[in-house]
Amino acid sequence: MRRLEWPLHIVRRVVIGVVVVAVLAVAVPLGVRWIGDVRARCDDGVVKRGEDKECVGVTDGSFHFADHLATVVKKIKEENDLVSKEAKKEPYVSVAYMTSFTLTNDDSNSEDSVRHELEGAYLAQYRHNRGDLASSPKIRLLIANTGSSSAHWNHTVDELIARKDSDDNLVAVTGLGPSTGPNLEALRKLSESGLATVASTMTATNIQGIPGFVRVSPTNVDEAYAAAAYLKRSTKLRTAVVVQDAARTNLYADTLGTAFTEAFPDKKTGHRLVAERMTFDSSVPGGAWKNELRYFPAQLCDTRPQVIYFAGRGRHLTNFLDSLANRSCTDHTFTVLAGDDTSNLDREQIAHAVENDVTVLFTGLAHRDMWRADPGRVSERSARYFQENGQLDKWFPGDDRYDGQDLMAHDAVLTAAEGVRMAAGGPGAVTGGAVGRMFQQMNGPQQVAGASGFISFRNNGNPRNKAVPILSLNARGRAELVEVSSAQGKPPEGQ
DSSP: OOOOOOOHHHHHHHHHHHHHHHHHHHHHHHHHHHHHHHHHEEETTEEEETTTTEEEEEESSSOOSSGGGHHHHHHHHHHHHHHHHTTTTSOEEEEEEEEOOSOOTTOSSOHHHHHHHHHHHHHHHHHHHHSTTOOSSEEEEEEEEOOGGGTTHHHHHHHHHHTSSSTTOEEEEEEOOSSBHHHHHHHHHHHHTTOEEEESSOOOTTSOOOTTEEESSOOHHHHHHHHHHHHHTOSSOOEEEEEEEOOTTBHHHHHHHHHHHHHSOBTTTTBEEOSOOEEEOTTSTTTHHHHHHHTHHHHHHHHOOSEEEEESOHHHHHHHHHHHHTOSOTTSOOEEEEOGGGGGSOHHHHHHHGGGSOEEEEEOSOOTTHHHHSTTSSOHHHHGGGSTTSHHHHHSTTOOOOSSHHHHHHHHHHHHHHHHHHHHTSSSOOOHHHHHHHGGGOSGGGSEEETTEEEOBOTTSOBSSOOEEEEEEOTTSOEEEEEEEOTTSSOOOOO
8 A cells, every 4th residue: 555645844734733723722712711801800809790790809999899989998008008018117917898889779788888887997997007006917908899789799708718828918807798698608608717707787686606706786686675775764655566577688677676576565664566567578579568568557557556666778768668658647656766777878868768757766886976975985085086077077078977887897997906906915926716716805904995885795796785876867867866775774884
């Protein structure tokens, strides 16, 4: 059989062609993937996720997630850069502030509230690094966005965990968002990784007993008991009905409604519930809950309670008040008492809420007038930063922090910073585990001198008898302090 012999130049062309095809087979998919990654990238550590292409992840302030956050994020970036620059002289660790910073109508937080949170977080970082509480190691403050409704929490949490053993040396995550299922999952995963965690506004009572976790906010049970204590000091408000969101994912509403049902009735004082809990379900698709609320006024006019305890999110409250405004029993005066999520309403929503000829009160998490109203139960040293013409007003002029979110975020980051300071006083490196253990030592003389009250922690992570302000809404879109209460009637004093 005759053997075929190819000319050398043809052999070379065939070989080159095969090599080119092989290279293209590898390079083209890689190139497409690279282009996709570039298009999905918003900044270092921040990527686009979901149908809405939200920018989620972790930043040191190089990226601001939303335009209204630009001013405060710039200050955080400047402080972080200064800490990095001084790293050879003085060591640092990182603390993250995590919540949903890209918001939609599905979120209970407002743009105002999350901006105020960052402003308070920055203040705590500044005080620890170079202010009146200057200590070492210094803190870099990272900003972590989980996306609307924390839909992308898993990605952001993985980014945070990766920064434990990087140059960032992340030791604690603060903020953590409202009491929702996704945020609880995020909290558990962070805890399992060995990071310390401090919730600023997470109040659901069943979120407790997680290693390395504490919260600076009162629990829903504490809020409900503080509300009941306030009502029991009144001889005019003795009958009540609970209106509650029955959505399974709304841990906040479930624990709040259950706690008030237990706390309010009192045979000695004549305080009683005059009907079973009235429920709506905000999780039903299509906004059917709004239609449910339309039928509540007729039932309420039938039972005529003096107090309606509303266990639902602030955005549900505004719809409920609109329905109540159209009641037939206009001769009857209702007092609506709600939980702390009411503070997430913006000023227009608050002003609208009080147009309905109904007295609206709520148990807040903090209010800057608490210190003046009840001296000794709030740290003057911390509270002065939040007063009119104080440091925050100078840094962020024109931003009316009416919701108390700045105080809560400040106290959360301050707690983490205190944990860092205390852990640094012993042998070994400052780690998330070491910081988390320090939270259990923050009692007595070591309690946190917070702007929202003096804070010490139980073994399960809940604060002891935390101060709870009773607030009223006014037509100017602001919350006014009525009194300072607590689960035991009076909050603890400083030592």
